[in-house]
Amino acid sequence: MKKLIAEFIGTLWLVLGGCGSAMLAAGVPELGIGFVGVSLAFGLTVVTMAYAIGHISGCHLNPAVSIGLWMGGRFDAKDLIPYIVAQVLGGIAGAGILYMIVTGKAGQEIGSFAANGYGEHSPEGYGMSAALITEVVMTFAFLFVILGATHSKAPKGFGGLAIGLCLTLIHLISIPVTNTSVNPARSTSQALFVGDWALSQLWLFWLAPIIGAILAGVIYKYLSPEKAE
Numbered sequence: 442m443k444k445l446i447a448e449f450i451g452t453l454w455l456v457l458g459g460c461g462s463a464m465l466a467a468g469v470p471e472l473g474i475g476f477v478g479v480s481l482a483f484g485l486t487v488v489t490m491a492y493a494i495g496h497i498s499g500c501h502l503n504p505a506v507s508i509g510l511w512m513g514g515r516f517d518a519k520d521l522i523p524y525i526v527a528q529v530l531g532g533i534a535g536a537g538i539l540y541m542i543v544t545g546k547a548g549q550e551i552g553s554f555a556a557n558g559y560g561e562h563s564p565e566g567y568g569m570s571a572a573l574i575t576e577v578v579m580t581f582a583f584l585f586v587i588l589g590a591t592h593s594k595a596p597k598g599f600g601g602l603a604i605g606l607c608l609t610l611i612h613l614i615s616i617p618v619t620n621t622s623v624n625p626a627r628s629t630s631q632a633l634f635v636g637d638w639a640l641s642q643l644w645l646f647w648l649a650p651i652i653g654a655i656l657a658g659v660i661y662k663y664l665s666p667e668k669a670e
Contacts (some may be wrong), residue, residue, distance in 0.1 A: 442507045443497060443498075444497060444498040444499075444520070444524075445498075445524070445526075445527040446499075446525055446527075447494040447497040447498040448494075448498050448501060448502065448527040448531060449527045449528070449530055449531035449534070450492075450494070450531065451490040451498070451500055451501075451502045451531065452497050452502045452503070452527070452528045452529075452531030452532045452535065452536070452626050452627075453487075453531040453532070453535035454489070454490055454535065455483070455486040455487065455490070455502050455503075455532070455535070455581065455624075455627065456487035456531075456532045456535030456539070456626075456627055456630050456631075457538055457539055458482055458483070458485065458533040459479065459482050459483035459555075459627070460483035460535070460554070460555040460627070460630075461482075461535075461538065461539050461542070462474060462478060462483075463479045463482075463555040463620075464539060464543055464551075464554065464555055465542070465543070466479075466482075466554055466648060467479050471621045473658050474545040474590075476612075476613075476616045476617075477613065479565075479616065480609050480610075480612035480613045480616065480621075481577060481609050482552050483608050483609065483621070484605040484606055484607075484608045484609030484612070485605065485609075486502075487500070487502065487602050487604055487605040487607075487608050488498030488602055488604075488605030488606075489599070490502060490512060490603025491600065491602075491604060492601050495600075495601060495631040496528070496616050497566065498504050499516070500523075500601070501524060501528065502528060502531075502624070503528060503623070503624040503625070503626060503627070504524075504525040504528055504529070504583065504621065504624070504625045504626055504647075504650075504651070504653065505580050505583075505584070505624060505625060505651055505653065505654040506583075506587060507520075507521055507524045507525060507528070507589070507653045508521065508651055508658070509580075509584035509588070509653075509655065509657050510584075510587070510588070510653065510658065511658065512654065512655050512657075512658025512659055512662070513584075513657070513658035513659075513661050513662045514658075514662050514666075515588070515591070525626075528626040529625075529629055529630070530624045531626070532626040532627055532629060532630030533629070533630045533633060535630060535631035536554075536631055536633065536634055537634075540554075540634050544591055551585060551635070553620075553635065553639075554631050554634050554639075555620060555631055556628070556631040556632050556634075556635045556639040557618065557619050557620045557621070557622040557627075557628045557631070557632075557639075557641060557642070557646045558572075558619065558620065558630035558642050558643075559563070559571070559572035559573075559618075559642060559645065560639065561618060562618060562638055562642065562649045563618060563620075563641070564616060564617050564618070564619075564620055565618065565619075566620070567615040567617070567631050569645065571618060572619045572645060572649075572667060573618055573645060575614075575615050575648050575649075576617045576619060576622055576623060576645065576646065576649030576650055576653065577650075577652050577656075578614075578653065579611045579614065579615050579621070579647045579653065580623045580649065580650040580651075580652075580653030580657070580658045581653035581654070581655050581656050581659075582594050582607065582611065582653075582655045582657075583604075583607055583608065583611055583623050583653075583655045584653065584657030584658060584661070585660070585661055586604060586607040587604055587607075588605060588658070588661040588662075588665075589661065590603040590604055591604075592665060594665075597636055601664065603613075608623075612622055615664050619646070622646040623636065623653075624650060624651075625646060625647040625650055625651070625659075628643060628646035628647070629643060629646075629647075632646075
């Protein structure tokens with residue numbers, strides 16, 4: 442239960458910090474942080490939580506990460522569903538807090554609410570196939586880095602930093618394509634508040650990250666089969 446609570450809090454922080462920066466700070470006139478700042482914000486949520494709860498739950502914060510670690514032989518199958526449930530609920534809680542903040546400004550509407558999308562709902566109009574490829578490849582890279590950075594032979598103490606910087610880079614690449622998911626819990630939390638198109642496109646932001654995570658888990662286990670500590 443302690444692990445699940447940690448995953449709930451960590452995923453809440455990821456959604457609130459990452460999507461919150463997009464909704465509240467990205468477009469402030471003259472002072473807005475832009476998509477570079479949003480990319481950094483997502484990375485910082487992972488870095489901060491990696492050192493806060495990494496020793497409690499492993500700091501997955503993402504169903505795709507849990508699945509990828511399971512495929513890589515780093516995570517028990519019995520914990521997979523409870524982790525995913527805790528992550529999705531944490532993401533929804535984070536989105537709920539963000540919704541209350543955003544709608545606390547007179548006349549403010551949530552708009553896209555930093556939800557993920559493709560086609561007309563892609564920030565730069567990228568189609569479904571481009572979105573699918575992007576999310577598979579980016580999630581593959583994310584899990585590949587996670588598996589390497591947390592390996593028993595990796596430099597100690599730097600895993601959280603490497604993983605957070607990887608997520609920052611992923612956002613720098615893919616925000617224009619899909620608003621960057623690589624995390625089904627993050628996508629679900631925003632889609633529930635937007636409804637309509639966001640829910641109808643949500644399937645892609647579950648399917649693609651899971652495919653990428655599975656591929657990374659299988660390939661990294663083949664390349665470096667030694668167990669992590």
